[in-house]
Structure formats: C-alpha cells, structure tokens
Amino acid sequence: MQRKQRARCDNKGMGCYYFRLLFVAGISLFLIWGCEGGSKPTQVTVVKRDRRQKPVPKKEEEKVVEEKKEPAYTYNSVGKRDPFKPFIALGPKKPVSKAPLTPLQRYDVSELKLVGILKGPKGYRALVEDAGGKGFIITKGTLIGRGNGRVTEIHKNRIVVEETYKDIFGQVKRRQITVPLRKSEEGGVR
Numbered sequence: 001m002q003r004k005q006r007a008r009c010d011n012k013g014m015g016c017y018y019f020r021l022l023f024v025a026g027i028s029l030f031l032i033w034g035c036e037g038g039s040k041p042t043q044v045t046v047v048k049r050d051r052r053q054k055p056v057p058k059k060e061e062e063k064v065v066e067e068k069k070e071p072a073y074t075y076n077s078v079g080k081r082d083p084f085k086p087f088i089a090l091g092p093k094k095p096v097s098k099a100p101l102t103p104l105q106r107y108d109v110s111e112l113k114l115v116g117i118l119k120g121p122k123g124y125r126a127l128v129e130d131a132g133g134k135g136f137i138i139t140k141g142t143l144i145g146r147g148n149g150r151v152t153e154i155h156k157n158r159i160v161v162e163e164t165y166k167d168i169f170g171q172v173k174r175r176q177i178t179v180p181l182r183k184s185e186e187g188g189v190r
Helices: 001-033 056-068
Strands: 113-119 123-129 133-138 149-154 158-166 174-178
Touching: 113 158, 123 149
Parallel strands: none
Antiparallel strands: 113 123, 123 133, 149 158, 158 174
16 A cells, blocks of 8 residues: 555656646746847937927928938949850851852861862962862862861861851950861772
C-alpha cells in the first residue's frame, strides 16, 4: 500500500512541475508578445495658433507637412553602364554598295578551290574554281568571298585572303585565310 501512495505522489509531483513550467513559459510569451521593441512612436506636429490671428485653412497645414517629407530617390547614371544596352553591338547594318557583286564575291572563300598558280612577267596569278566547276583567274588585290575579302598574297603553293569583320563587341578585326593548292592525289590538276 505504501508503494501505491508513493507512486501517486511522484506522479502528482511531476504533474505540478510541468504545470508550473507551462505557466512560466506562458507568462513570458505574453510579456514578450506585448512588447513591440523597435517601433518608434509617431511624431505629432503641433501647430500653435495665436488666438488673435485667423485660423489657418487646412490646405496650408498640409503644405507644411509635405515640405518636411524627404525627396524621392533619383538615379544618377553618370559613370555607370546602361543596363538596357545589349552586350552585342547591334549597330547599323553594313551599307549596301551600289556596285554589283562580282561572281567571286557571291561565294564564301571556303567554297572556292585553288586549282592552279601561273607565273607571269607581272607576278603570280591563281586559278580558282567554284562549286559548279567554273574557273576564274585572280591577281593580287582581287575582291573575293562574301566577307569582302581581298587577295593579299599569291605564292607558289597557296593564296592568302584577308577579310575584315566586326566581333561581338563592335571592334573591327582582320583575319587571314590561307587557301592551299590542291595536289593531284586530292583531286587537283595533274
């Protein structure tokens, strides 16, 4: 019988302990919830009137309050990049020349085959062939290719074409394309 009484006291003691703990936690939460730490009380502007003067209309009071407000934020773009300008320069397209294109300017340089090179009294000349098998004789300075290329050098076994182009940043760059002479094993002239 004594064991049963002790068990009841122990259980009752634990229940009292949890009840007290919940009570203290509830009171502390209530106190924390009641505090609004950080919010500032609003400032009330008091306009003192002289009783001898006429009362100020409400519109003028509103103007006084509006003048005390801070100005809206303005963006200063001096020295900063324009966020709406594209990374790739989309300038005006190349001006279309009124002169008609030569047949060699209608093909890309990679589509033309160097078939032969001729040596004459005025220097070297080259024979190129288009995809259809039509041949053209070119000299130094001949316009060739869609990229407004110009033949800059003609050697014994190759020609060099220089093209100008704009990169993605809008800078004008030059590239040299070398077209080698095809050997007889590759299907060139014997």
